[in-house]
Amino acid sequence: MILAKINPCTLTLLICPVQNSNKLELVDDCWTELSGEITGPFGTPYEGGKFLLAIKIPERYPFVPPNVRFITKIWHPNISSATGVICLDILKDNWAAAMSLRTVLLSLQVLLDFVHFIQILYY
Numbered sequence: 793m794i795l796a797k798i799n800p801c802t803l804t805l806l807i808c809p810v811q812n813s814n815k816l817e818l819v820d821d822c823w824t825e826l827s828g829e830i831t832g833p834f835g836t837p838y839e840g841g842k843f844l845l846a847i848k849i850p851e852r853y854p855f856v857p858p859n860v861r862f863i864t865k866i867w868h869p870n871i872s873s874a875t876g877v878i879c880l881d882i883l884k885d886n887w888a889a890a891m892s893l894r895t896v897l898l899s900l901q902v903l904l905d906f907v908h909f910i911q912i913l914y915y
Contacts, residue, residue, distance in 0.1 A: 857887035
């Protein structure tokens, strides 16, 4: 069961999100489809923004990364402005089973603060 694979930090975000913080919500009460929201990092062009994410949890989670993409239109060298696809190593080859959805949301906030030139998404 997918619920057993989702760690306590993630459940906390689902049950009681902190105001002005990252949030996760179930889509249609389905544990394999979530919507996420991150806030733009302070001191960046994204500051004050709320960015919606579509998150799909694969059957083999946490041994494979979740599929995450931006729903909110955004311009960033590591994010496709057409599809919202994210080029971030932890969502591909550098994923570890010890990582959580909370880690993913925090990593996306860091990505908005820094450009990963080695992993720029080429179209």
